[in-house]
Amino acid sequence: MQILFRNLLRRKTSFKQDVVCRAYSSCKFLDIGQPTPATHPQLLKDGEITPSITSEEYISRRKRLLELLPEKSLAIIAAAPQKMMTDVVPYTYRQDADYLYLTGCQQPGGVAVLGHESGLCMFMPEQTTHDIVWQGKSAGTDAALKTFKAEQSYPISKLHEILPNMIKGSSRLFHNMLTAIPTYTELEAFQKAASIGKVKDLSNITHELRWVKSPAELKLMRESASIACQALLQTMLHSKMHPYEGMLSAKVEYECKMRGAQRMAFNPVVGGGPNASVIHYARNDQKIRDGDLVLMDVGCELHGYVSDLSRTWSPCGSLSSVQEELYDLILQTNKDCIKLCRPGTSIRKIHNNSVEMLLKGLEEIGILKDDRIKYYNQLNPTSIGHYLGMDVHDSSMISYDRPLKPGVVITIEPGIYIPSSFDGPERYQGIGIRIEDEVLITKTGYEVLTGSMPKEVKHIESLLNNYSFGMSTESQSNMTAASS
Numbered sequence: 001m002q003i004l005f006r007n008l009l010r011r012k013t014s015f016k017q018d019v020v021c022r023a024y025s026s027c028k029f030l031d032i033g034q035p036t037p038a039t040h041p042q043l044l045k046d047g048e049i050t051p052s053i054t055s056e057e058y059i060s061r062r063k064r065l066l067e068l069l070p071e072k073s074l075a076i077i078a079a080a081p082q083k084m085m086t087d088v089v090p091y092t093y094r095q096d097a098d099y100l101y102l103t104g105c106q107q108p109g110g111v112a113v114l115g116h117e118s119g120l121c122m123f124m125p126e127q128t129t130h131d132i133v134w135q136g137k138s139a140g141t142d143a144a145l146k147t148f149k150a151e152q153s154y155p156i157s158k159l160h161e162i163l164p165n166m167i168k169g170s171s172r173l174f175h176n177m178l179t180a181i182p183t184y185t186e187l188e189a190f191q192k193a194a195s196i197g198k199v200k201d202l203s204n205i206t207h208e209l210r211w212v213k214s215p216a217e218l219k220l221m222r223e224s225a226s227i228a229c230q231a232l233l234q235t236m237l238h239s240k241m242h243p244y245e246g247m248l249s250a251k252v253e254y255e256c257k258m259r260g261a262q263r264m265a266f267n268p269v270v271g272g273g274p275n276a277s278v279i280h281y282a283r284n285d286q287k288i289r290d291g292d293l294v295l296m297d298v299g300c301e302l303h304g305y306v307s308d309l310s311r312t313w314s315p316c317g318s319l320s321s322v323q324e325e326l327y328d329l330i331l332q333t334n335k336d337c338i339k340l341c342r343p344g345t346s347i348r349k350i351h352n353n354s355v356e357m358l359l360k361g362l363e364e365i366g367i368l369k370d371d372r373i374k375y376y377n378q379l380n381p382t383s384i385g386h387y388l389g390m391d392v393h394d395s396s397m398i399s400y401d402r403p404l405k406p407g408v409v410i411t412i413e414p415g416i417y418i419p420s421s422f423d424g425p426e427r428y429q430g431i432g433i434r435i436e437d438e439v440l441i442t443k444t445g446y447e448v449l450t451g452s453m454p455k456e457v458k459h460i461e462s463l464l465n466n467y468s469f470g471m472s473t474e475s476q477s478n479m480t481a482a483s484s
Contacts, residue, residue, distance in 0.1 A: 032147060033138035034106045043303075049104035051303040052216045055149050058104050061209060065102065066116055068205050074170040075114040075202055076163075078181045082108045092263060096179045097390040098206045100304055103148050107138050111159060111184060112150075113166060119151030121166075123159045156183070164189035174202040207395040211387065212407040217305060218440065221389070221409055224261070224302035225438050225449035228309055231255035232298055232453060236460070239315040240468040243288040245270040248296065256300040265299035265306035265392050276312065276432025277417040279382060290316050293323055295432050299392065306392055308411055309450045310436035317464040319457060322427050326416055329361040331455060333414040334435045337384055341439045341446035347400040347410060351384040354414050362416070367424050379418055385411040388438060408441045409449070 030038070035051075037044040047054045069075060080096035095106050102120075103112050109125030122144035127137070144153035154162055167173060167189040175184075184190055193199050213221065235252040242248065249268045256264060271281040272288030276295035288294050294315055299308035312327065314320075319327060333354050340350050359376055362368040368375050387394040388409045404410070413436030420430040438449040454460050 031137045032140075032143040033136065036147065049148060050100075050106070052220050053104065053303075054216070055104075057214060057216060058102070059149060062102055062114055062120055064209055065114060065205060068208070069114075069116070069174065070172050072116060072169070072171040074118075074166060074173050075205075076173070076175040076184055077102060077112045077114070077202065077206075078176065078179050078184070079105065079108050079110040079112075080179060081181065094263070094301075095304075096176070097210070097304075097394075098176050098179070098202070101206065101210055101390060103150075105139060105144075105148055109138070109156065110144075111156065111163075111181075113163065115166065115170065118166060120149070121152040121154070121162075122148065122150040123154050123156045123163075126155045126157060159183060160187060163187060167193055170198075173199045174205065175199065176203055176206070177201045178203070204397050207397040210389055211395040211398050212405055213389060213409060214407075217389070218407070218409075220303055220305040221307070221438075221440075222449055224300060224305050224307040225309070226452065227256055227259040227261050227302060228298060228300050228307040229450055229453040230259060231300070232296060232309065232311060233463075235296065235298075236311065236313060237463060237468050239288075239294060239313070240317060240464050243272070243290075243294075243315045245272050245275070245284040245286050245288065245294070248294070249284045252296070252298050256298075261300035261302050263301050265301050265308060269295065269297035269310075271295045271432055274420045274430035274432075276434075277419045277430065278432070279415075279417055288315055291320065293319075293431065293433065295434055297434065297436065304390055306388065306390070306394075307438060307450070308388055308392055308436065309438060309453060310413060310415075310434040311453060311455060311460075312433045312435065313460045313464070315464070317468075318461055323431065323433075324457060325365060326428065326431060326433055327457060329358065329365070330414050330416060330433045330435050331457075333357045333361070334412060334437065334455070337412045337414065338437060338439055338446065338448060341404070341410070341412070341441060343406055343441060343443065344403050346403055347383065347385055347387075350412070351400070354384040358414065358416070365428075367418070367428055375424075379416055379422070380414075382413070382415060385413055385439075404441045406441055406443045410439055410441070412437050412439055 035043050037046050037048060043051045049055050049058055077099050079099045080094060082093055083091045085091050093108060099112060100106060111123040113121040124140050124144050125138065141153040141155060144150040163184060164187055173193050231252050234255045235248050238251050239248055249270045252268055253264055267282050269281050270284045271278060272286055272294045273292035275281050275286060276293055293312050295312045297310040299306050336357060337350050337354050340353060358380060359372060363372060387398060388411055413434055415434035417432045418428050422429050435455050440447040440449055454463060
């Protein structure tokens, strides 16, 4: 445990030194609105469009998509729109996963069209002088050709002139229905194609492509998982002196971003006490009472690839006998389900095994009695896991009955969520526990990407009781005042 702690501190110090050593100025290079090897050599190597993903890999993705599309068909993929918090304040932008997967463009305003004859045609937003002054430069038609390796590129203002003829010449039309925008759906040619049944959902195909990760994608997913593990470990150590949901949420986000993550994969779940029984609890505004458990479900996004893990612990440094009884059941279920991960099985099969384990365990403990299936579904309405990748619930069009393949990443996350109102033994009321890991399916079995994050009770208690960070009296007073 001392070695783990020293390595954690050493990696954090090394990261800070690396940032200082790689400081540079990008003013000499052409700005296209996102990092390039010229402007951000600490992030991208020559030939990469986004960190770790080369132009050749993006071209290969588009080629594989065309191989799955019917002859003479056309695929239309719009960039995610910019969403506004107020009339002049935008939310932090996140690109649509399909658009990013096929183009590498991380910016809003574009529409990509892919066809057997046309190749990749990108319609790019046009900037005014006002846009550049207030928002900076963004990628245009030149960047589409030179950086993103499109075969054709036009200003977005030309879309209504060019796309209708492409649609008329196509046998079938595919687009991402969830991200469709009026810029192309209101075109007469598109509406006519839709009226005669020529328009289909592209997600069935893109999710198939994204389901199995390439070596470059797995490199990013390992790094994303490592960052999240380090951040959550730091937060766990922080929790003994700062038992506030909001502070722990802020701490984990800070630690993720200090290690290179661009954003959180989702709003951190920090449920103290009874709040842990709310599966996607997001308020994060309570103090965690002494002796209560805290459930944290967190993940970060690193260059388009996300992580997702959960741990439950007692900030005071020890679990009660009742808490440990339930925790042991969830932990054993987690371990047994991970052992089932291998090519040929499915999330559904693993889920069914987890239900059997939890039903038996909860019945032995005395929580479930009559009509046990009905009450079990109240205490755990979730699946044992989901696919993971560019989105938290990645490749959602792929059935959980699909046999798993090497290169697929899933989560294993058994849990129990007992509300305070549950009609059962009072000593179990208000307890929520989840233990979640990321698991990569390999040729011979599995690899736990979040395996560095402790989950054994003895390891967590040792960390909290021997390595939690202290604070000065003045700082503690400030924290108390801020949270009261």
